[in-house]
Amino acid sequence: MGAEFVQFSLTPMLIGALAAIACALPGNFLILRRQALIGDAISHVVLPGIVVAFLLTGTVAALPMLIGAAGAAVVAVVLIEGVRRLGRIEPGAAMGVVFTTLFAGGVLLLEQSDTSSVHLDVEHALMGNLESLIWLGASGWGSLADPAALAQLPPELGRMALVAAIIGLLTAVFWRWLKIATFDEGFARTLGIPAAGVGFGLVITSAVAAVAAFDAVGSIIVIAMFICPPAAARLMTNRLGVQVAWSLGFAVLSAVLGYVLAGYGPLWLGATGAVSAAGMIAIVSGVILGLACVYGPHRARQGAAAEPAGR
Amino acid sequence: MTGLLAALTLQAGYNATLVTLGAALLGLAAGATGTFLFLRKRALVADAVAHATLPGVGLAFLAMVALGGDGRSLPGLLIGSAVTAGLGLLVMEWIARRTRLAEDAAIGAVLGSFFGLGVVLLTVIQTMSAGRQAGLEGFLLGSTAGMLFQDGLVIAAGGTAAVLATWLLRRPMTLVAFDPGYAAALGYDVRRIDLAMMGLVMAVTVIGLKVVGLILIVAMLIIPTVTARFWTQRAGRVVWIAGAIGGLSGYLGAAISASAPALPTGPIIVLMAAGAFVLSLFFAPVRGVLASALRHRRFQARVHRRQGLLALARHDPIREPFTLRLLRREGLIRPDGVATDRGRAQAARVLREERRWAEARSLHQDTGLTGRYDGLTPIEEVFTPDEIAEIDRRLGRPFAVPGGV
Structure with a gap:
């Protein structure tokens, strides 16, 4: 648990935890607004966004990727709304039409373009590769105070930390708006809160979180991070603030426990090698949700069980 | 181009022909089945089911x-995928029924964590069978290269069975989709x-794994149905139109994909269906955007025509530019706004209609009849006729609209 841990496990674990936090924060509001599947749609359109950004800039630098994916998320949301209104189709089906089409377009573009020189392939995009984000410059815990070693930290760590911090800040600043607009949109409008703008901002924030986390855990497992920790937290409490705190706790627990199980679990079972950390994180978050479904103090529907009225 | 033509006419070789026919059958089955999912407003449940097949594929391989x-036998892998897909479905239903989480959260939770489990199993298989490609990644986006004849048979048989089952169950499923309460009351x-x-x-998803892949199979269940919905208002027809669109997308997509390299089958099939969707969204005669706009325009013209003629009959000035343009174009008023003979005659007719309706509404209290008054429905x-004659008798003798405004 010394130098090797710092070198190979510390940074992926941190990145995983930060990604889980960045996704769980907007996820809380998506769940309450019954928009959980917007997370699903966004995580799928991240791929075409990134491919288009790559084709336009020719690099896999972080900023164009982020902009491309956020742009794709905006395009997807606008298209979903347009299809829903123009075609008078229920939202779920409109979503299904739009995100699968964009995803198919993304895969096709990726297959058609020459991406052999860069690290951009469909499998990596779907499953992520948390294990590769290691800190080769470290030689032990002392490296945390060594500027030369710190300079060799994987850039993903700084990016993920920045995104998580921005999302945390946004959530804190717009807390009251988000809370009111989520629970009672009509009331929010009478107070002069731009409810539609808040909803759109939430979607964009989720897109940014999805893109940043995409690097680490891939685009499908991001969905688990958006939904499982907040859903489990929702079954623990009736207060929004407490729910967000629980969801952050669950997110960090999933990331750390998932990474440890993926890295050391096979060794404990006597096998060699490791399994996908991102997948294991998703499993742990699913197990946590399952436990919350069975034992969570507020798991029952309001009114269905003996539960005190009001929140 | 000749490559595409050959693929379309099933001349591009044994494997391409197999894939093309299999994809067409799959599209047909998915389109028909997806209709009921769509009518039940549970389209995205299929997404979770599809992603939940991945751990089953891995487990079946390991077993x-x-x-x-x-480990690579297709029927075995498909059975495994069906088992975990069913499990995912049950977990989803259980979460939505037993806890206060909504169905969308349940869908997302099952989708994410089951897919995670699948990815973990794939990495286990990768480390286990070093040197031997398991090729299970092909199930993510479909991989039709090197499909065996037996695989084609499995897909064809499965697709046919799914279509047959859809046909047998079409009545109860339609009933439940539209009115579950009534269906329950009927027993x-x-x-x-x-x-x-x-x-x-689930069956369609499992069959489609090989051709379209688990991430995009949900598109085959949703897009053809949504597209068919633009062409008809009758549920019975939506099923078969959706089946036809799905089958055609599968056929064309597989043929195009076979005609050139770097054209993955699954995404091309989905893009074909999406193309049909976009065309239908705008140009379908029943619910397309263009047809709706034309209908709205015609309705607007009828309202403006009636208002203009009533104004002529009552000698009110008309200032609405659209009304003026409309009346002028039909030769009902002269360019200076004065009514022509024809305009006066039409105005008198509209006014008589109006008075008949007013009389009818004072005679009848039955809102089932008089409630149909909207200014556009002819009283006939x-x-x-004898009721109208009675109304006319009460109104008195006909009158003419005098000239000049």
């Missing part, structure tokens, strides 16, 4: 290898029919 088999077991529908969806459509 078959443990039993000394090859149908709604829960069981819902399960049967989800079972069909609502009342019988």
Whole structure:
């Protein structure tokens, strides 16, 4: 648990935890607004966004990727709304039409373009590769105070930390708006809160979180991070603030426990090698949700069980 | 281009022909089955079911290898995928029914964590069978290269069975989709029919794994149905139109994909269906955007025409530019706004219609009849000739609209 841990496990674990936090924060509001599947749609359109950004800039630098994916998320949301209104189709089906089409377009573009020189392939995009984000410059815990070693930290760590911090800040600043607009949109409008703008901002924030986390855990497992920790937290409490705190706790627990199980679990079972950390994180978050479904103090529907009225 | 033509006419070789026919059958089955999913407003449940097949594929592979088999036999992998897809479906229903989480959260939770489990199993298989490609990644986006004849048979048989089952269950499923309460009152077991529908969806998903892949198979269930919805208002027809669109997308997509390299089958098939969707969204005669706009425009013209003629009859000035343009174009008023003979005659007719309706509404308290008054419905459509004669008798003798405004 010394130098090797710092070198190979510390940074992926941190990145995983930060990604889980960045996704769980907007996820809380998506769940309450019954928009959980917007997370699903966004995580799928991240791929075409990134491919288009790559084709336009020719690099896999972080900023164009982020902009491309956020742009794709905006395009997807606008298209979903347009299809829903123009075609008078229920939202779920409109979503299904739009995100699968964009995803198919993304895969096709990726297959058609020459991406052999860069690290951009469909499998990596779907499953992520948390294990590769290691800190080769470290030689032990002392490296945390060594500027030369710190300079060799994987850039993903700084990016993920920045995104998580921005999302945390946004959530804190717009807390009251988000809370009111989520629970009672009509009331929010009478107070002069731009409810539609808040909803759109939430979607964009989720897109940014999805893109940043995409690097680490891939685009499908991001969905688990958006939904499982907040859903489990929702079954623990009736207060929004407490729910967000629980969801952050669950997110960090999933990331750390998932990474440890993926890295050391096979060794404990006597096998060699490791399994996908991102997948294991998703499993742990699913197990946590399952436990919350069975034992969570507020798991029952309001009114269905003996539960005190009001929140 | 010749490559594409050859593929379309099934001349591009044995494997391409197999894939093309298999994809067409799959599209047909998915389109028909997806209709009921869409009518039940549970389209995205299929997404979770599809992603939940991945751990089953991995487990089946591991089990078959443990039993000394090859591990790559398609029927075995498909059975495994069906097992976990069913499990995912049950977990989803359980979460949505037993806890206060909404169905969308349940869908996302099952989708994410089951897919995670699948990814973990794939990495286990990768480390285990070093040097031997398991090729299970092909199930993510479909991989039709090197499909065996037996695989083609499995897909064809499965697709046919799914279409047949859809046909047999079409009545109860339609009923449950539109009015579950009524279906229950008629003695149908709604829960069981819902399960049967989800079972069909699962079957199509599993069959489609090889061709379209688990991430995009949900598109084959949703897009053809949504597209068909633009062409008809009748549920019975939506099923077959959706089946036709799905089948055609599968056929064209597989043929195009076979005609050139770097054209993955699954995404091309989905893009074909998406193309049909976009065309239908704008140009379909029943619910397309263009048809709706034309209908709205015609309705607007009728309202403006009536208002303009009434104004002529009552000698009110008309200032609405659209009304003026409309009346001028039909030759009902002269360019200076004065009514022509024809305009006066038409105005008198509209005014008589208006008075008849007013009289009818004072005579009849029955809102079922008089409630149909909207200013555009001819009174002859609502009342019988002798009733109208009675109304005219009460109104007195006809009158003419005098000239000049």
